Amino acid sequence: MVKSFEEVLKKVKSLDIKKVAVAVAQDEPVLQALMQCKKEGIAEAILVGNENEIRKIAEEIGMDLSGYEIIHEENGPKAALKAVELVSSGKADMVMKGLIDTANFLRAVLNKEIGLRAGKLMxxxxxxxxxxxxxxxxxxxxxxxxxxxxxxxxxxxxxxxxxxxxxxxxxxxxxxxxxxxxxxxxxxxxxxxxxxxxxxxxxxxxxxxxxxxxxxxxxxxxxxxxxxxxxxxxxxxxxxxxxxxxxxxxxxxxxxxxxSNSKNGGLLVGTKAPVIVTSRADSFETKVNSIALAALVASCK
Structure with missing residues (x-):
């Protein structure tokens, strides 16, 4: 039985790598977590948002963007819809909130046409x-x-x-x-x-x-x-x-x-695919753990 996040990460690395679509990806803590996830073989990412700002932040943190697909969309709600659509169309396995408020992000997740509703409680x-x-x-x-x-x-x-x-x-x-x-x-x-x-x-x-x-x-x-x-x-x-x-x-x-000195991660489920809604106050480690948990859940879909 898995008893620690170290074991969670080890398990994720043993599976086929999953892809996360990030809504409004021009967020430094999120990009740092994604960089670490790619480095460790936890998850790859599609970055949806303002490309100029994404590239600026990436340069500041030493992130090589050559292995990432970037979809330029300056409007936040539209970027969220696009990220969700990537998941509902099968081009990504899970969706993550970036620099966008939770309400607009969840509106995209629950969109009747391209959202991730599964007919049950989230x-x-x-x-x-x-x-x-x-x-x-x-x-x-x-x-x-x-x-x-x-x-x-x-x-x-x-x-x-x-x-x-x-x-x-x-x-x-x-x-x-x-x-x-x-x-x-x-x-x-x-x-x-x-x-x-x-x-x-x-x-x-x-x-x-x-x-x-x-x-x-x-x-x-x-x-x-x-x-x-x-x-x-x-x-x-x-x-x-x-x-x-x-x-x-x-x-x-x-x-x-x-x-406490606890470690944590979290996600929204009850949808067609895992939804990662981390807070800006969440630590770098929590974001990585949350992506890893979502990847495990996505592997069971």
Whole structure:
């Protein structure tokens, strides 16, 4: 089982190289990450954006553009549409946000004519390598779905399971995270957690093991679960954390990012191809990790 981003990168390099279309590519951190990905055999890229600015930045960072296709488009939303079209037409395997706001980028992704709609819910999956945790932790949804109901959470689970399987986890253990580990009628998230677990038990949600509700400590730590006499196949062994809403997920995501020595990456799935929506605040390493994760998911399409 893949347990670190070092192993993720190693796995990507063993597969056929994938190509990412970058929307509004005149962004220095993104170009640096793409340069590293090409150097390491993680992914190649098609750069869509202002060619003059792309070449200027490339010169400043010592990036050789001879091995890249560049499509000149000065208008940001049009560049995003072109990048998405490259993926929907099969000329690229995944799409990445460059120097464009997320709203305009996602409008292109969801375009009815050339977009990447797949007829199901789109959700964000963050992947963390956390010190003293012996496995990768998949966390969802910190960026896209605000207050998902049970139906949405089923899709969110399925999307995250697909990413975990692409990384190499054959049967992911899924923990619907709540404030407590018992079903409480006054806490709707615990009811959703119990329903997800029962649906999984009855074969309505396949390809994983779901058990919940679980509090975060009982999902992460076998010792914490044992202290509370909580047993089961997921207690203390969870691979996937399904947070109850965007508030909890976003706070957890940013807390791990800024207060620990964790490594991370993330992507949007539930589309016809992986969508990489990194923030300008994300580190160079996070961007490389995100491209690598997307390449693994693209390899399973």
């Amino acid at each position: 959700s964000h999956v963050g992947v963390f390598e956390i010190p003293n945790v012996d496995r990768l932790i998949f966390m969802t949804d910190a960026a896209f779905n605000m207050y998902p109901d049970l139906k949405a959470k089923i899709d969110i689970v399925n999307n995250s399971v697909a990413v975990a399987k692409a990384v190499g986890i054959e049967c992911p253990k899924v923990a619907p995270i709540c404030a407590v580990e018992v079903v409480n009628p006054d806490m709707p998230s615990t009811l959703d957690a119990a329903m997800l677990s029962k649906m999984n038990e009855r074969g309505q949600i396949k390809g994983c093991i779901i058990d919940g509700p679980l509090a975060l400590d009982n999902a992460l730590s076998e010792e914490a679960a044992a202290h509370k006499n909580i047993s089961g196949p997921v207690a203390g062994k969870a691979d996937i954390m399904v947070l109850p809403n965007i508030d909890a997920a976003n706070v957890m995501y940013k807390t791990l990012t800024y207060t």
